[in-house]
Amino acid sequence: MPNLFPSTGSGMSKNAPDIRPGRLSREEIDANFGDLHPPLDRPEALIEADRCYFCYDAPCTTACPTGIDIPGFIQKIRSDNLRGSANTILSENIMGGMCARVCPTEVLCEEACVRNTHEDKPVEIGLLQRYATDPIFDAGTELFERGATTGKRVAVVGGGPAGLACAHRLAMHGHDVVVFNRDTKLGGLNEYGIAAYKTVDEFAQKEVDWILSIGGIEVRNGVALGEDVTLAELREDYDAVFLGLGLGAVNDLGVETLPGVLNAIDYIADLRQTDDKTVLPVGKRVVVIGGGMTAIDIAVQSRRLGAGRVDIVYRRGPEHMGASRFEQELAQTNGVRIHYWAQPIAVQGDGHVSAVEFERTRIENGKLLRTGGFFTMEADVVFKAIGQALVDEPLSNALELDHGRIVVDDQQKTSLDDVWAGGDCVRGGDDLTVSAVQHGKVAAESINRHLAA
């Protein structure tokens, strides 16, 4: 694990930042990083399934980016046909297991559920989806078959949700797929980014193994486009290319920083990869700058690692936050304080951050303005969680970009005739796992039609 705090030393000096591992016992950490939404047992699932009205033209299905037939899979749960139910889910969303854990259902299917009224609550679609799919992964049951070999070869760059969904669907159509993946493990942010309490017990790798078990997918981990292989070479050697690169760079804070100001996603990646969370260095006072899912995740996980005080500062209001209302409440119930309408103007400290100065903001005619009101927040650690950006060097200016992301049409095709793209790296997405999976699926169908023509 890289040393994220090289300058903190032993912490003996009076002004040294208070950063240390082991703020909580192993037992406390284990309890804090258990399943956020424990799975339903059979009686609970049957009661929940009975709450569904099995709506015609179900709004929950329309709200699902992958278009899962939600009443259809719930109906099969009622008749104890879990394999059929899982098949309904996974045939539309091959990562239906992960999405059951991480989808912000409160702004997708469950928000659209007709039971979602002031007097009632929506059907717990996410938990039912998990109930139906977990047995498939636990038993390693094969549901899908590799198609008869076509002899066509497709390069998939990136082994995250977009790349894996594309690879699996291409394998179902009988194409030979090679996945080129920069990281040493597959899964992308499912493996390195999603909050640890949303995907416990190595579920991300279990799901990856199950996806690969279809066959016909060769994996080359530790191979990066732009370093080990070029786009021109892939276009030459393969019949089609899919790009699911994700966003590899972190946006700049816009003020000069000091040691102790960290990228939230780097720390989260370490947290996800360590076997022993008690060895992670944790600040006593943690300030998080940002308003999306990453900000909430680093704040909540810092608290659950034992940080004494955690503050999120966001430059706009609660309604503008990328994190849903549920996520904001999750932070607050974990003791995180959220401060709206302020942005950082200076990082203070002598060789290491000790405080951040903020200026209050407001919106006028749609423009974010500074108000001239200031406040300072003490910090041992500051996490930047202000969004990520595409690293476009590997694309060698060969593709059309817009606002720093790859332009695609409604079939995920880029400006090049033999290159498709999907997931976070494309323009117009909503940066969710479920949307990345849908992009990969749509692209694979389009590639399949292209190869058959």
Ligand SMILES: Cc1cc2nc3c(=O)[nH]c(=O)nc-3n(C[C@H](O)[C@H](O)[C@H](O)COP(=O)(O)OP(=O)(O)OC[C@H]3O[C@@H](n4cnc5c(N)ncnc54)[C@H](O)[C@@H]3O)c2cc1C
């Ligand atoms: C901290 C955090 C928490 C999140 N929490 C949630 C959540 O709770 N729910 C939710 O729905 N979404 C969440 N998201 C968003 C979700 O994780 C992403 O939308 C999703 O992972 C995007 O999938 P992807 O395949 O496009 O990219 P990624 O998951 O980023 O995968 C990209 C893959 O490409 C590889 N790669 C990158 N560059 C190269 C290269 N040059 N050559 C070869 N391979 C390369 C990487 O190794 C990686 O495997 C979260 C994101 C973050 C950062």
Ligand code: SF4
């Ligand atoms: S909207 Fe709600 S009640 Fe209607 S089918 Fe979907 S889950 Fe069932």
